Amino acid sequence: MIVEGAVLDADGPRPGYARIRNGVVVETGAVGTDGRRGRERRVRGIVVPRPVNSHTHLGDAMFGREPPWTTFDEIVRPPTGVKFRLLATTSARVKVAAIRGELRRLEQRGIGAVVDFREEGIDGVRWFRRAARGLDYPILVFGRPTRRPIDPVEVDQILELADGIGLSSVAEEPAAVRRSLARACHRRKKRYALHASEGSRESADEYLDPRPDMLVHMTCATDDDLVRVAEKKVPVTVCPRSNALFGRRPDLARLERLGVTTLVGTDNAMLNQPSIWRELEFAYVSARLAGRPISPAFLFRAAFVNPWSWLGMTERARLSPGGPARPLVLRLPPDDPEYQVVVRTTEQVMVRA
Numbered sequence: 297m298i299v300e301g302a303v304l305d306a307d308g309p310r311p312g313y314a315r316i317r318n319g320v321v322v323e324t325g326a327v328g329t330d331g332r333r334g335r336e337r338r339v340r341g342i343v344v345p346r347p348v349n350s351h352t353h354l355g356d357a358m359f360g361r362e363p364p365w366t367t368f369d370e371i372v373r374p375p376t377g378v379k380f381r382l383l384a385t386t387s388a389r390v391k392v393a394a395i396r397g398e399l400r401r402l403e404q405r406g407i408g409a410v411v412d413f414r415e416e417g418i419d420g421v422r423w424f425r426r427a428a429r430g431l432d433y434p435i436l437v438f439g440r441p442t443r444r445p446i447d448p449v450e451v452d453q454i455l456e457l458a459d460g461i462g463l464s465s466v467a468e469e470p471a472a473v474r475r476s477l478a479r480a481c482h483r484r485k486k487r488y489a490l491h492a493s494e495g496s497r498e499s500a501d502e503y504l505d506p507r508p509d510m511l512v513h514m515t516c517a518t519d520d521d522l523v524r525v526a527e528k529k530v531p532v533t534v535c536p537r538s539n540a541l542f543g544r545r546p547d548l549a550r551l552e553r554l555g556v557t558t559l560v561g562t563d564n565a566m567l568n569q570p571s572i573w574r575e576l577e578f579a580y581v582s583a584r585l586a587g588r589p590i591s592p593a594f595l596f597r598a599a600f601v602n603p604w605s606w607l608g609m610t611e612r613a614r615l616s617p618g619g620p621a622r623p624l625v626l627r628l629p630p631d632d633p634e635y636q637v638v639v640r641t642t643e644q645v646m647v648r649a
């Protein structure tokens with residue numbers, strides 16, 4: 297297949313074509329120079345690498361009802377929020393099936409990798425791995441130890457199977473716990489991440505100690521907080537739809553202006569469908585609605601470029617012939633490709649390559 301129009305990847309947008317065979321880019325160039333007139337299927341559109349959903353909680357996907365109109369704490373605060381009561385009363389079989397269904401749909405919707413935060417200790421991670429079995433794309437799971445004081449055996453078991461540890465927040469976990477878990481992660485070359493400044497501002501002194509490999513939300517962070525996060529080169533994953541349900545929004549314009557490495561995720565599956573496309577459109581539109589617009593290029597990098605670097609798979613964000621990126625073909629007008637991709641992509645415009 298030859299896709300003519302625009303190529304958009306870590307090197308930015310450019311007019312051109314990409315020839316794709318068996319899901320791999322085999323050739324790129326300027327429009328009209330491919331020399332295969334009429335012998336191959338041609339599509340007019342945009343070729344991009346696959347986006348990454350950098351923050352999900354797929355474990356609560358089985359709860360599909362309208363989220364109650366109540367406080368954040370009553371819904372997702374451990375251990376008494378609706379979510380945690382639900383997890384405790386749902387069978388492993390049902391949870392595994394729900395996670396597996398979502399992981400399949402993520403791939404069908406064009407996702408290239410996913411980073412999930414799994415509660416419920418070692419069982420939670422085991423169930424997640426069972427759900428992901430046989431699926432052929434990078435699926436990362438961050439576990440959360442449940443025993444306090446910290447039980448090194450539990451932590452060890454979790455890190456044996458998980459890609460890291462993802463904590464609720466500094467409000468739930470004292471510094472000593474955070475430090476010992478971060479040390480355990482890094483000893484095993486795994487990652488340590490946590491939610492921060494989600495419902496109210498927390499001190500950067502706290503969530504940056506120890507330095508996390510990723511912060512999630514930062515809805516209530518100030519300029520000074522974000523400057524420090526940027527200085528420490530800690531990436532921030534934003535989840536605008538999830539925040540919006542509680543009347544909040546991450547100030548994306550500020551993240552863009554201050555040069556914070558930003559990633560995007562869809563957060564709890566019980567709150568929002570884990571579609572990165574809906575998340576990106578909402579992020580763009582809500583930023584304009586708030587009078588704090590952001591560039592489509594910033595959002596493109598947050599979903600298609602920055603997470604691949606974070607994962608240590610930088611080349612998956614670059615559409616070079618023979619490279620490891622799995623291209624996604626979108627039948628969209630090739631003008632202004634970042635805007636098109638970020639705001640107008642639906643599953644219906646994806647072309648099987």
Ligand SMILES: [Zn+2]
Binds near residue numbers: 351
């Ligand atoms: Zn989360």
